[in-house]
Amino acid sequence: MMIDADTNYFTEVNTRLSGADEHVRKEVMKHVDYLAQKAGTSSAKILSGVPFRAAYQVLSDCRQNVESVFREKMRGPVAISPDSVEKMIELAEKSLEGWCSTEKSMAIVKIINDIKPEICVEIGVYGGRSLIPAAAALRANGKGAIYGIETWRPDVATEHATNETNDEWWKKIDFHSIKSDFYRFVAEHDLASQVRLIEAPASSVSGLFDTIDYLHIDGGHSIYNAAEDVIHYSKKVRKGGAIIMDDANWPSTGPAIAILDSFCDRVQSFNDDKGVIACIIYRKR
Template sequence: MTDTLLIFPCGMPESLKQRDRARLQGQTIIGASSLDFDPAATGYDVWEKLPYVHEDGFMDAFVDLLDRHGIGTVFAPHDVIGSVLTARLPTLRPAVRLLNNFPWKSAELDYEVLHRRGAEIEAACDWLPTGPGTRPRLAGAHLNGTLRLVDSISGMCDNDKIAALIEVFRDVPEGDIVEIGSWWGRSAALLLLLSRHYGLGPVLCLDPWSEEGMSQGVEALDKVSASLSVDRAFSIFRCNMAPLSNGRLNYIRKAAHAAAEDYRPGLRLSTDLGETAYTGEIALLHIDGNHVYENVVLDETLWTPHVRSGGYIVFDDYVWPFGDGPQRVGDAYLAAHADRIAHSFVMGTSLFIKLA
Protein backbone atom coordinates (compact mmCIF):
# COMPACT_ATOMS: atom_id res chain seq x y z
CA MET A 1 0.00 0.00 0.00
CA THR A 2 1.08 3.63 -0.59
CA ASP A 3 0.22 6.98 0.93
CA THR A 4 -2.46 7.45 -1.72
CA LEU A 5 -5.63 8.77 -0.09
CA LEU A 6 -9.18 7.86 -1.06
CA ILE A 7 -11.86 10.35 -0.03
CA PHE A 8 -15.36 8.84 -0.11
CA PRO A 9 -17.84 10.44 -0.38
CA CYS A 10 -15.76 13.16 -1.93
CA GLY A 11 -18.19 16.11 -1.91
CA MET A 12 -18.99 16.55 1.78
CA PRO A 13 -17.63 19.72 3.44
CA GLU A 14 -15.22 17.71 5.57
CA SER A 15 -14.12 15.80 2.46
CA LEU A 16 -13.20 19.01 0.67
CA LYS A 17 -11.25 20.25 3.69
CA GLN A 18 -9.35 16.97 3.89
CA ARG A 19 -8.67 17.08 0.15
CA ASP A 20 -7.14 20.54 0.41
CA ARG A 21 -5.05 19.64 3.45
CA ALA A 22 -3.74 16.51 1.75
CA ARG A 23 -3.00 18.43 -1.44
CA LEU A 24 -0.87 20.93 0.49
CA GLN A 25 1.09 17.97 1.84
CA GLY A 26 1.69 16.61 -1.65
CA GLN A 27 -0.40 13.49 -1.12
CA THR A 28 -1.95 11.62 -4.04
CA ILE A 29 -5.74 11.91 -3.73
CA ILE A 30 -8.53 9.85 -5.28
CA GLY A 31 -12.13 11.02 -5.04
CA ALA A 32 -15.17 8.75 -5.19
CA SER A 33 -18.91 9.01 -4.67
CA SER A 34 -22.10 7.15 -5.51
CA LEU A 35 -23.70 9.95 -7.51
CA ASP A 36 -24.04 9.71 -11.28
CA PHE A 37 -23.07 13.37 -11.41
CA ASP A 38 -21.05 14.80 -8.55
CA PRO A 39 -20.09 18.51 -8.81
CA ALA A 40 -17.08 17.79 -6.59
CA ALA A 41 -15.62 15.32 -9.09
CA THR A 42 -13.80 18.00 -11.06
CA GLY A 43 -11.84 18.94 -7.93
CA TYR A 44 -9.97 15.62 -8.01
CA ASP A 45 -7.32 14.41 -10.42
CA VAL A 46 -8.98 11.00 -10.35
CA TRP A 47 -12.65 10.40 -9.57
CA GLU A 48 -14.57 7.13 -9.61
CA LYS A 49 -18.16 6.13 -9.05
CA LEU A 50 -18.98 3.48 -6.47
CA PRO A 51 -22.30 1.73 -5.73
CA TYR A 52 -24.26 3.03 -2.76
CA VAL A 53 -22.99 1.52 0.48
CA HIS A 54 -26.22 -0.51 0.99
CA GLU A 55 -26.25 -1.97 -2.54
CA ASP A 56 -25.07 -5.43 -3.53
CA GLY A 57 -21.57 -5.32 -4.90
CA PHE A 58 -20.44 -2.27 -2.92
CA MET A 59 -17.61 -3.97 -1.04
CA ASP A 60 -16.34 -5.78 -4.14
CA ALA A 61 -16.23 -2.49 -6.05
CA PHE A 62 -14.64 -0.70 -3.10
CA VAL A 63 -11.87 -3.27 -2.65
CA ASP A 64 -11.21 -3.27 -6.40
CA LEU A 65 -10.79 0.51 -6.26
CA LEU A 66 -8.32 0.20 -3.39
CA ASP A 67 -6.27 -2.38 -5.23
CA ARG A 68 -6.21 -0.62 -8.61
CA HIS A 69 -4.91 2.63 -7.14
CA GLY A 70 -2.75 1.21 -4.36
CA ILE A 71 -4.68 3.16 -1.76
CA GLY A 72 -3.31 3.06 1.78
CA THR A 73 -5.65 5.48 3.55
CA VAL A 74 -9.41 6.10 3.34
CA PHE A 75 -11.12 9.24 4.61
CA ALA A 76 -14.83 8.49 5.10
CA PRO A 77 -16.68 11.41 6.77
CA HIS A 78 -20.09 9.69 6.74
CA ASP A 79 -21.31 7.64 9.67
CA VAL A 80 -23.15 4.97 7.63
CA ILE A 81 -20.27 4.45 5.22
CA GLY A 82 -17.79 4.58 8.10
CA SER A 83 -19.65 1.92 10.06
CA VAL A 84 -19.69 -0.46 7.08
CA LEU A 85 -15.99 0.05 6.36
CA THR A 86 -15.08 -0.30 10.04
CA ALA A 87 -16.79 -3.70 10.10
CA ARG A 88 -15.45 -5.01 6.78
CA LEU A 89 -12.07 -3.47 5.97
CA PRO A 90 -10.02 -5.12 8.77
CA THR A 91 -10.86 -8.50 7.28
CA LEU A 92 -10.68 -7.65 3.58
CA ARG A 93 -7.75 -5.18 3.55
CA PRO A 94 -6.22 -4.97 7.03
CA ALA A 95 -3.32 -2.77 5.86
CA VAL A 96 -5.64 0.06 4.78
CA ARG A 97 -6.01 2.83 7.35
CA LEU A 98 -9.48 4.29 7.91
CA LEU A 99 -9.83 7.94 8.99
CA ASN A 100 -12.77 9.80 10.51
CA ASN A 101 -15.13 6.89 10.27
CA PHE A 102 -17.64 8.13 12.87
CA PRO A 103 -17.70 11.95 12.46
CA TRP A 104 -21.06 12.56 14.16
CA LYS A 105 -20.07 10.54 17.20
CA SER A 106 -16.73 12.31 17.26
CA ALA A 107 -18.47 15.70 17.09
CA GLU A 108 -20.80 14.71 19.91
CA LEU A 109 -17.78 13.74 22.00
CA ASP A 110 -16.17 17.10 21.26
CA TYR A 111 -19.26 18.85 22.62
CA GLU A 112 -19.29 16.61 25.69
CA VAL A 113 -15.67 17.60 26.36
CA LEU A 114 -16.63 21.24 25.83
CA HIS A 115 -19.49 21.00 28.35
CA ARG A 116 -17.19 19.45 30.94
CA ARG A 117 -14.65 22.20 30.39
CA GLY A 118 -17.39 24.79 30.81
CA ALA A 119 -18.40 23.18 34.09
CA GLU A 120 -14.77 23.27 35.27
CA ILE A 121 -14.52 26.97 34.43
CA GLU A 122 -17.78 27.69 36.25
CA ALA A 123 -16.44 25.89 39.32
CA ALA A 124 -13.06 27.65 39.12
CA CYS A 125 -14.50 31.15 38.74
CA ASP A 126 -16.34 31.70 41.98
CA TRP A 127 -13.83 33.91 43.77
CA LEU A 128 -14.87 37.40 42.60
CA PRO A 129 -16.62 39.20 45.47
CA THR A 130 -20.22 39.86 44.53
CA GLY A 131 -21.61 43.34 44.96
CA PRO A 132 -24.29 45.68 43.65
CA GLY A 133 -22.41 46.19 40.35
CA THR A 134 -21.32 42.61 39.77
CA ARG A 135 -22.97 41.10 36.71
CA PRO A 136 -24.40 37.58 36.53
CA ARG A 137 -21.86 34.87 35.81
CA LEU A 138 -21.53 33.63 32.23
CA ALA A 139 -22.85 30.08 32.40
CA GLY A 140 -24.57 27.24 30.58
CA ALA A 141 -25.06 27.55 26.84
CA HIS A 142 -23.69 31.12 26.83
CA LEU A 143 -20.42 29.97 28.39
CA ASN A 144 -20.11 26.83 26.28
CA GLY A 145 -20.93 28.69 23.07
CA THR A 146 -18.33 31.34 23.87
CA LEU A 147 -15.69 28.67 24.50
CA ARG A 148 -16.58 26.89 21.25
CA LEU A 149 -16.13 30.03 19.15
CA VAL A 150 -12.88 30.97 20.89
CA ASP A 151 -11.55 27.43 20.43
CA SER A 152 -12.10 27.71 16.68
CA ILE A 153 -9.19 30.18 16.62
CA SER A 154 -5.68 28.87 17.26
CA GLY A 155 -3.60 30.83 19.73
CA MET A 156 -1.85 30.97 23.08
CA CYS A 157 -4.75 32.15 25.26
CA ASP A 158 -4.91 29.26 27.74
CA ASN A 159 -7.79 27.97 29.84
CA ASP A 160 -6.73 29.69 33.08
CA LYS A 161 -6.54 33.08 31.40
CA ILE A 162 -9.85 32.46 29.64
CA ALA A 163 -11.46 31.56 32.97
CA ALA A 164 -10.09 34.68 34.66
CA LEU A 165 -11.20 36.98 31.84
CA ILE A 166 -14.68 35.48 31.91
CA GLU A 167 -14.87 36.20 35.63
CA VAL A 168 -13.47 39.74 35.66
CA PHE A 169 -15.82 40.83 32.89
CA ARG A 170 -18.57 40.63 35.49
CA ASP A 171 -16.82 43.61 37.09
CA VAL A 172 -15.40 45.54 34.11
CA PRO A 173 -16.75 49.13 33.91
CA GLU A 174 -17.94 50.95 30.81
CA GLY A 175 -15.25 51.94 28.36
CA ASP A 176 -13.08 50.61 25.56
CA ILE A 177 -11.48 47.16 25.63
CA VAL A 178 -7.94 47.52 24.28
CA GLU A 179 -5.66 44.63 23.34
CA ILE A 180 -1.97 45.06 22.54
CA GLY A 181 -0.92 42.07 20.43
CA SER A 182 -3.68 40.11 18.68
CA TRP A 183 -2.05 37.84 16.05
CA TRP A 184 -4.84 35.52 14.83
CA GLY A 185 -7.42 36.95 17.24
CA ARG A 186 -8.08 34.17 19.77
CA SER A 187 -8.10 36.41 22.85
CA ALA A 188 -9.63 39.28 20.83
CA ALA A 189 -12.61 37.04 20.03
CA LEU A 190 -13.05 36.27 23.73
CA LEU A 191 -12.86 39.95 24.67
CA LEU A 192 -15.39 40.82 21.98
CA LEU A 193 -17.85 38.06 22.89
CA LEU A 194 -17.70 38.98 26.58
CA SER A 195 -18.09 42.68 25.83
CA ARG A 196 -21.11 41.96 23.62
CA HIS A 197 -22.67 39.66 26.20
CA TYR A 198 -22.47 42.30 28.92
CA GLY A 199 -23.19 45.30 26.70
CA LEU A 200 -19.80 46.91 27.31
CA GLY A 201 -17.56 49.00 25.06
CA PRO A 202 -15.90 48.17 21.73
CA VAL A 203 -12.64 46.27 21.32
CA LEU A 204 -9.54 47.88 19.82
CA CYS A 205 -6.75 45.55 18.63
CA LEU A 206 -3.23 46.97 18.25
CA ASP A 207 -0.70 44.87 16.37
CA PRO A 208 1.89 45.75 13.72
CA TRP A 209 1.69 42.29 12.16
CA SER A 210 5.28 42.95 11.09
CA GLU A 211 8.49 40.96 11.06
CA GLU A 212 10.21 43.66 13.12
CA GLY A 213 7.65 43.25 15.87
CA MET A 214 8.20 39.51 16.13
CA SER A 215 11.75 39.45 17.51
CA GLN A 216 11.85 38.62 21.24
CA GLY A 217 15.62 38.24 21.59
CA VAL A 218 15.41 34.49 22.24
CA GLU A 219 17.03 32.44 19.48
CA ALA A 220 14.77 29.38 19.62
CA LEU A 221 11.63 31.52 19.78
CA ASP A 222 12.76 33.98 17.11
CA LYS A 223 13.61 31.12 14.75
CA VAL A 224 10.01 29.88 14.91
CA SER A 225 8.64 33.43 14.61
CA ALA A 226 10.74 34.06 11.51
CA SER A 227 9.08 31.09 9.80
CA LEU A 228 5.60 32.63 10.22
CA SER A 229 3.98 34.93 7.67
CA VAL A 230 2.90 38.20 9.28
CA ASP A 231 0.74 39.12 6.28
CA ARG A 232 -1.00 35.76 6.43
CA ALA A 233 -1.54 36.25 10.19
CA PHE A 234 -3.10 39.66 9.50
CA SER A 235 -5.39 38.10 6.89
CA ILE A 236 -6.37 35.30 9.29
CA PHE A 237 -7.09 37.82 12.07
CA ARG A 238 -9.49 39.73 9.82
CA CYS A 239 -11.09 36.51 8.63
CA ASN A 240 -11.72 35.45 12.24
CA MET A 241 -12.99 38.83 13.40
CA ALA A 242 -15.14 39.92 10.43
CA PRO A 243 -18.21 37.76 11.24
CA LEU A 244 -18.10 38.85 14.89
CA SER A 245 -17.14 42.52 14.75
CA ASN A 246 -20.37 44.24 13.60
CA GLY A 247 -18.99 47.66 14.49
CA ARG A 248 -17.80 46.51 17.91
CA LEU A 249 -14.19 45.60 17.07
CA ASN A 250 -11.53 47.20 14.94
CA TYR A 251 -7.77 47.37 14.64
CA ILE A 252 -4.78 49.62 14.09
CA ARG A 253 -1.95 47.91 12.24
CA LYS A 254 0.85 49.60 14.15
CA ALA A 255 3.03 48.84 17.12
CA ALA A 256 1.28 49.95 20.30
CA HIS A 257 3.71 52.82 20.93
CA ALA A 258 3.03 54.18 17.44
CA ALA A 259 -0.73 53.69 17.76
CA ALA A 260 -0.82 55.58 21.07
CA GLU A 261 -0.83 58.91 19.25
CA ASP A 262 -4.04 57.90 17.47
CA TYR A 263 -6.00 57.00 20.61
CA ARG A 264 -8.23 59.79 21.91
CA PRO A 265 -11.84 60.54 22.87
CA GLY A 266 -14.06 60.46 19.81
CA LEU A 267 -11.75 58.17 17.84
CA ARG A 268 -13.54 56.53 14.91
CA LEU A 269 -11.86 53.79 12.91
CA SER A 270 -13.01 52.71 9.48
CA THR A 271 -11.46 49.54 8.03
CA ASP A 272 -12.57 46.45 6.16
CA LEU A 273 -14.16 45.35 9.46
CA GLY A 274 -16.49 48.36 9.38
CA GLU A 275 -16.62 51.54 11.41
CA THR A 276 -16.12 51.61 15.17
CA ALA A 277 -16.38 54.53 17.60
CA TYR A 278 -14.25 54.61 20.76
CA THR A 279 -14.57 56.65 23.95
CA GLY A 280 -10.84 57.17 24.55
CA GLU A 281 -11.20 55.70 28.05
CA ILE A 282 -10.11 52.11 28.69
CA ALA A 283 -12.11 49.68 30.82
CA LEU A 284 -9.77 46.71 30.29
CA LEU A 285 -6.24 46.81 28.86
CA HIS A 286 -4.73 43.51 27.74
CA ILE A 287 -0.95 43.86 27.26
CA ASP A 288 0.28 40.96 25.14
CA GLY A 289 2.63 42.55 22.61
CA ASN A 290 6.36 42.07 22.21
CA HIS A 291 7.70 40.81 25.55
CA VAL A 292 11.15 42.40 25.41
CA TYR A 293 11.42 44.49 28.59
CA GLU A 294 11.82 47.85 26.84
CA ASN A 295 8.75 47.20 24.67
CA VAL A 296 6.59 46.20 27.63
CA VAL A 297 7.70 49.38 29.42
CA LEU A 298 6.53 51.43 26.43
CA ASP A 299 3.17 49.63 26.36
CA GLU A 300 2.65 50.21 30.07
CA THR A 301 3.82 53.83 30.03
CA LEU A 302 1.76 54.92 27.04
CA TRP A 303 -1.45 52.96 27.60
CA THR A 304 -2.11 52.41 31.30
CA PRO A 305 -2.82 56.14 31.92
CA HIS A 306 -5.93 55.70 29.77
CA VAL A 307 -7.36 53.00 32.09
CA ARG A 308 -10.26 54.39 34.06
CA SER A 309 -11.03 53.96 37.74
CA GLY A 310 -12.38 50.46 38.37
CA GLY A 311 -10.78 49.19 35.16
CA TYR A 312 -8.45 46.25 34.69
CA ILE A 313 -4.89 45.87 33.39
CA VAL A 314 -3.79 42.39 32.29
CA PHE A 315 -0.11 41.64 31.80
CA ASP A 316 -0.04 38.48 29.72
CA ASP A 317 2.90 36.07 30.12
CA TYR A 318 3.73 37.55 33.51
CA VAL A 319 5.07 34.03 34.04
CA TRP A 320 6.99 33.37 30.81
CA PRO A 321 9.63 30.70 30.13
CA PHE A 322 11.53 32.87 27.64
CA GLY A 323 12.14 35.95 29.76
CA ASP A 324 10.94 38.26 32.52
CA GLY A 325 10.00 41.44 30.66
CA PRO A 326 6.27 41.33 31.49
CA GLN A 327 6.97 40.31 35.10
CA ARG A 328 9.46 43.11 35.74
CA VAL A 329 7.09 45.70 34.30
CA GLY A 330 4.09 44.25 36.13
CA ASP A 331 5.92 44.22 39.45
CA ALA A 332 7.13 47.79 38.93
CA TYR A 333 3.58 48.89 38.19
CA LEU A 334 2.27 47.24 41.36
CA ALA A 335 4.95 48.99 43.44
CA ALA A 336 4.56 52.40 41.82
CA HIS A 337 0.76 52.51 41.87
CA ALA A 338 -0.09 50.65 45.08
CA ASP A 339 -2.36 53.48 46.22
CA ARG A 340 -4.48 53.13 43.03
CA ILE A 341 -4.84 49.34 43.07
CA ALA A 342 -8.00 47.73 44.45
CA HIS A 343 -6.65 44.20 44.12
CA SER A 344 -4.39 42.04 41.96
CA PHE A 345 -3.88 38.33 41.31
CA VAL A 346 -2.06 35.91 39.05
CA MET A 347 -4.06 33.22 37.29
CA GLY A 348 -2.30 30.86 34.93
CA THR A 349 0.53 32.93 33.45
CA SER A 350 -1.21 36.35 33.55
CA LEU A 351 -1.20 39.17 36.11
CA PHE A 352 -4.57 40.88 36.63
CA ILE A 353 -4.72 44.31 38.27
CA LYS A 354 -7.92 46.14 39.17
CA LEU A 355 -7.63 49.87 39.70
CA ALA A 356 -9.45 51.47 42.59
Protein backbone atom coordinates in the same frame (compact mmCIF):
# COMPACT_ATOMS: atom_id res chain seq x y z
CA MET B 1 -15.16 29.81 -1.06
CA MET B 2 -17.49 27.29 0.60
CA ILE B 3 -17.32 27.05 4.40
CA ASP B 4 -19.16 25.23 7.18
CA ALA B 5 -21.96 27.34 8.63
CA ASP B 6 -22.16 28.16 12.33
CA THR B 7 -25.21 26.02 13.10
CA ASN B 8 -25.38 27.31 16.69
CA TYR B 9 -26.03 30.80 15.39
CA PHE B 10 -29.00 29.70 13.31
CA THR B 11 -30.56 27.70 16.14
CA GLU B 12 -30.27 30.88 18.23
CA VAL B 13 -32.04 32.78 15.44
CA ASN B 14 -34.82 30.20 15.59
CA THR B 15 -35.16 30.75 19.34
CA ARG B 16 -35.22 34.50 18.94
CA LEU B 17 -37.88 34.24 16.25
CA SER B 18 -40.19 32.42 18.66
CA GLY B 19 -40.51 35.63 20.65
CA ALA B 20 -40.69 37.99 17.67
CA ASP B 21 -43.76 39.48 16.01
CA GLU B 22 -44.99 38.31 12.63
CA HIS B 23 -43.44 41.17 10.70
CA VAL B 24 -39.98 40.45 12.13
CA ARG B 25 -40.39 36.75 11.38
CA LYS B 26 -41.26 37.45 7.75
CA GLU B 27 -38.32 39.83 7.28
CA VAL B 28 -35.83 37.42 8.84
CA MET B 29 -37.16 34.45 6.89
CA LYS B 30 -36.62 36.27 3.60
CA HIS B 31 -32.89 36.17 4.29
CA VAL B 32 -32.90 32.63 5.66
CA ASP B 33 -34.88 31.40 2.63
CA TYR B 34 -32.38 33.03 0.28
CA LEU B 35 -29.49 31.39 2.14
CA ALA B 36 -31.24 28.02 1.97
CA GLN B 37 -31.71 28.38 -1.76
CA LYS B 38 -28.03 29.20 -2.31
CA ALA B 39 -26.91 26.39 -0.01
CA GLY B 40 -29.17 23.77 -1.58
CA THR B 41 -31.04 23.01 1.63
CA SER B 42 -34.21 24.13 3.40
CA SER B 43 -34.88 26.93 5.85
CA ALA B 44 -36.34 24.43 8.33
CA LYS B 45 -33.11 22.42 8.33
CA ILE B 46 -30.97 25.54 8.73
CA LEU B 47 -32.98 26.75 11.75
CA SER B 48 -33.02 23.30 13.34
CA GLY B 49 -29.22 23.10 13.35
CA VAL B 50 -28.60 20.63 10.53
CA PRO B 51 -25.00 21.14 9.27
CA PHE B 52 -24.61 22.74 5.85
CA ARG B 53 -22.06 24.57 3.74
CA ALA B 54 -22.42 27.80 1.81
CA ALA B 55 -20.33 30.51 0.20
CA TYR B 56 -18.60 32.69 2.76
CA GLN B 57 -20.09 35.93 1.38
CA VAL B 58 -23.62 34.50 1.28
CA LEU B 59 -23.35 33.42 4.93
CA SER B 60 -21.89 36.74 5.99
CA ASP B 61 -24.57 38.74 4.15
CA CYS B 62 -27.33 36.61 5.67
CA ARG B 63 -26.08 37.14 9.21
CA GLN B 64 -25.66 40.88 8.74
CA ASN B 65 -29.12 41.20 7.24
CA VAL B 66 -30.76 39.09 9.96
CA GLU B 67 -29.10 41.09 12.74
CA SER B 68 -30.12 44.31 11.03
CA VAL B 69 -33.76 43.19 11.11
CA PHE B 70 -33.60 42.33 14.79
CA ARG B 71 -31.91 45.61 15.69
CA GLU B 72 -34.26 47.81 13.67
CA LYS B 73 -37.53 46.03 14.34
CA MET B 74 -37.10 44.92 17.93
CA ARG B 75 -35.43 48.21 19.01
CA GLY B 76 -32.84 46.92 21.40
CA PRO B 77 -29.62 44.92 21.70
CA VAL B 78 -29.81 41.27 20.78
CA ALA B 79 -29.71 39.12 23.89
CA ILE B 80 -26.74 36.80 23.89
CA SER B 81 -26.89 33.98 26.40
CA PRO B 82 -23.93 32.99 28.61
CA ASP B 83 -23.90 29.70 26.72
CA SER B 84 -23.25 31.62 23.50
CA VAL B 85 -20.23 33.34 25.03
CA GLU B 86 -18.84 30.00 26.20
CA LYS B 87 -19.47 28.55 22.74
CA MET B 88 -17.55 31.43 21.18
CA ILE B 89 -14.59 30.65 23.43
CA GLU B 90 -14.75 27.00 22.39
CA LEU B 91 -14.85 27.93 18.71
CA ALA B 92 -11.92 30.34 19.09
CA GLU B 93 -9.84 27.66 20.77
CA LYS B 94 -10.54 25.29 17.88
CA SER B 95 -10.11 27.80 15.05
CA LEU B 96 -7.54 30.41 16.03
CA GLU B 97 -3.83 30.45 16.81
CA GLY B 98 -2.70 31.46 20.27
CA TRP B 99 -2.16 30.34 23.85
CA CYS B 100 -5.12 31.69 25.85
CA SER B 101 -6.46 28.92 28.10
CA THR B 102 -10.15 28.32 28.77
CA GLU B 103 -9.60 29.36 32.38
CA LYS B 104 -8.12 32.68 31.32
CA SER B 105 -10.84 33.21 28.70
CA MET B 106 -13.54 32.77 31.33
CA ALA B 107 -11.71 35.18 33.63
CA ILE B 108 -11.73 37.75 30.82
CA VAL B 109 -15.47 37.28 30.39
CA LYS B 110 -16.00 37.76 34.12
CA ILE B 111 -14.02 41.00 34.08
CA ILE B 112 -16.11 42.32 31.19
CA ASN B 113 -19.32 41.32 32.96
CA ASP B 114 -18.20 42.89 36.26
CA ILE B 115 -16.88 46.27 35.11
CA LYS B 116 -19.09 46.76 32.02
CA PRO B 117 -16.33 48.54 30.05
CA GLU B 118 -16.85 50.92 27.15
CA ILE B 119 -13.25 51.11 25.92
CA CYS B 120 -11.12 47.97 25.90
CA VAL B 121 -7.61 47.72 24.46
CA GLU B 122 -5.56 44.63 23.70
CA ILE B 123 -1.90 45.05 22.75
CA GLY B 124 -0.77 42.05 20.74
CA VAL B 125 -3.69 40.26 19.09
CA TYR B 126 -1.79 37.50 17.26
CA GLY B 127 -4.48 34.89 16.46
CA GLY B 128 -7.19 36.50 18.58
CA ARG B 129 -7.63 33.79 21.20
CA SER B 130 -7.84 36.30 24.08
CA LEU B 131 -9.56 39.10 22.16
CA ILE B 132 -12.54 36.98 21.06
CA PRO B 133 -13.75 36.18 24.62
CA ALA B 134 -13.69 39.89 25.41
CA ALA B 135 -15.59 40.74 22.22
CA ALA B 136 -18.21 38.05 22.89
CA ALA B 137 -18.71 39.33 26.44
CA LEU B 138 -19.05 42.91 25.18
CA ARG B 139 -21.69 41.77 22.70
CA ALA B 140 -23.56 40.04 25.52
CA ASN B 141 -23.42 43.27 27.55
CA GLY B 142 -24.84 45.21 24.63
CA LYS B 143 -22.17 47.93 24.75
CA GLY B 144 -18.45 48.57 24.43
CA ALA B 145 -15.72 47.82 21.90
CA ILE B 146 -12.27 46.27 22.03
CA TYR B 147 -9.41 47.86 20.11
CA GLY B 148 -6.86 45.27 19.05
CA ILE B 149 -3.41 46.68 18.34
CA GLU B 150 -1.35 44.41 16.10
CA THR B 151 0.97 44.71 13.10
CA TRP B 152 1.27 41.02 12.12
CA ARG B 153 4.82 41.86 11.03
CA PRO B 154 7.97 39.94 11.98
CA ASP B 155 10.19 43.03 11.93
CA VAL B 156 8.02 44.71 14.57
CA ALA B 157 7.71 41.50 16.61
CA THR B 158 11.50 41.29 16.84
CA GLU B 159 12.30 45.00 16.97
CA HIS B 160 13.98 44.60 20.36
CA ALA B 161 15.68 41.33 21.26
CA THR B 162 14.26 38.88 23.79
CA ASN B 163 16.24 35.67 23.24
CA GLU B 164 17.58 34.00 20.12
CA THR B 165 15.12 31.09 20.08
CA ASN B 166 12.07 33.32 20.52
CA ASP B 167 13.16 35.92 17.99
CA GLU B 168 13.93 33.30 15.34
CA TRP B 169 10.54 31.68 15.91
CA TRP B 170 8.68 34.96 15.29
CA LYS B 171 10.60 35.58 12.07
CA LYS B 172 9.22 32.33 10.61
CA ILE B 173 5.54 32.85 11.47
CA ASP B 174 2.96 32.98 8.64
CA PHE B 175 1.42 36.23 9.84
CA HIS B 176 -0.72 36.62 6.73
CA SER B 177 -2.54 33.35 7.38
CA ILE B 178 -3.03 34.12 11.08
CA LYS B 179 -4.36 37.57 10.29
CA SER B 180 -6.74 36.23 7.62
CA ASP B 181 -8.11 33.57 9.96
CA PHE B 182 -8.78 36.18 12.63
CA TYR B 183 -10.60 38.57 10.30
CA ARG B 184 -12.64 35.70 8.92
CA PHE B 185 -13.64 34.55 12.40
CA VAL B 186 -14.80 38.05 13.39
CA ALA B 187 -16.92 38.34 10.25
CA GLU B 188 -18.40 34.85 10.41
CA HIS B 189 -19.40 35.18 14.06
CA ASP B 190 -20.84 38.69 13.83
CA LEU B 191 -18.35 40.40 16.12
CA ALA B 192 -17.51 43.30 13.80
CA SER B 193 -19.51 45.74 15.93
CA GLN B 194 -17.35 44.98 18.95
CA VAL B 195 -13.90 44.63 17.33
CA ARG B 196 -11.75 47.53 16.13
CA LEU B 197 -8.33 46.70 14.66
CA ILE B 198 -5.41 49.13 14.68
CA GLU B 199 -2.57 47.84 12.51
CA ALA B 200 0.32 49.82 13.93
CA PRO B 201 3.02 49.49 16.58
CA ALA B 202 1.52 50.06 20.04
CA SER B 203 4.10 52.75 20.78
CA SER B 204 2.75 54.94 17.98
CA VAL B 205 -0.98 54.88 18.78
CA SER B 206 -1.36 55.31 22.55
CA GLY B 207 -2.46 58.90 21.90
CA LEU B 208 -5.69 57.59 20.36
CA PHE B 209 -7.02 56.82 23.84
CA ASP B 210 -7.94 59.23 26.62
CA THR B 211 -9.46 56.71 29.03
CA ILE B 212 -9.30 52.90 29.00
CA ASP B 213 -11.53 50.62 31.08
CA TYR B 214 -9.88 47.29 30.26
CA LEU B 215 -6.29 46.79 29.10
CA HIS B 216 -4.67 43.50 28.04
CA ILE B 217 -0.89 43.73 27.52
CA ASP B 218 0.58 40.94 25.40
CA GLY B 219 2.81 42.76 22.94
CA GLY B 220 6.57 42.58 22.54
CA HIS B 221 8.24 40.80 25.46
CA SER B 222 11.62 42.53 25.38
CA ILE B 223 12.52 44.58 28.46
CA TYR B 224 12.05 47.74 26.43
CA ASN B 225 8.73 46.84 24.71
CA ALA B 226 7.00 45.40 27.77
CA ALA B 227 7.89 48.38 29.96
CA GLU B 228 7.03 50.81 27.15
CA ASP B 229 3.52 49.34 26.75
CA VAL B 230 2.89 49.52 30.50
CA ILE B 231 4.11 53.12 30.74
CA HIS B 232 2.19 54.38 27.71
CA TYR B 233 -1.11 52.59 28.30
CA SER B 234 -1.59 51.78 31.99
CA LYS B 235 -1.71 55.47 32.89
CA LYS B 236 -4.79 55.73 30.65
CA VAL B 237 -6.69 53.06 32.59
CA ARG B 238 -9.33 54.52 34.89
CA LYS B 239 -9.37 53.93 38.62
CA GLY B 240 -10.96 50.52 39.21
CA GLY B 241 -10.21 49.46 35.64
CA ALA B 242 -8.68 46.09 34.78
CA ILE B 243 -5.18 45.40 33.46
CA ILE B 244 -4.02 41.96 32.33
CA MET B 245 -0.28 41.37 32.03
CA ASP B 246 0.54 38.27 30.04
CA ASP B 247 3.76 36.21 30.09
CA ALA B 248 4.73 37.39 33.55
CA ASN B 249 7.09 34.39 33.76
CA TRP B 250 9.48 35.92 31.24
CA PRO B 251 12.55 37.52 32.88
CA SER B 252 12.30 40.38 30.39
CA THR B 253 8.80 41.38 31.54
CA GLY B 254 9.95 41.75 35.16
CA PRO B 255 10.47 45.54 35.05
CA ALA B 256 7.02 46.04 33.51
CA ILE B 257 5.43 43.94 36.26
CA ALA B 258 7.26 45.91 38.93
CA ILE B 259 5.75 49.10 37.50
CA LEU B 260 2.24 47.63 37.58
CA ASP B 261 2.72 46.35 41.12
CA SER B 262 3.54 49.91 42.23
CA PHE B 263 0.06 51.31 41.52
CA CYS B 264 -2.25 48.32 40.93
CA ASP B 265 -3.57 45.45 43.05
CA ARG B 266 -3.21 41.86 41.93
CA VAL B 267 -6.64 40.20 41.90
CA GLN B 268 -5.93 36.91 40.10
CA SER B 269 -3.06 35.03 38.48
CA PHE B 270 -2.51 31.94 36.36
CA ASN B 271 0.48 29.60 36.55
CA ASP B 272 2.42 27.89 33.79
CA ASP B 273 3.02 24.14 33.75
CA LYS B 274 5.96 24.62 36.15
CA GLY B 275 3.83 26.40 38.73
CA VAL B 276 5.28 29.84 37.95
CA ILE B 277 2.93 32.82 37.61
CA ALA B 278 2.47 33.40 33.87
CA CYS B 279 -0.41 35.88 33.75
CA ILE B 280 -1.58 38.50 36.25
CA ILE B 281 -4.91 40.33 36.42
CA TYR B 282 -4.72 43.73 38.12
CA ARG B 283 -7.25 46.26 39.38
CA LYS B 284 -5.94 49.83 39.14
CA ARG B 285 -5.94 51.68 42.44
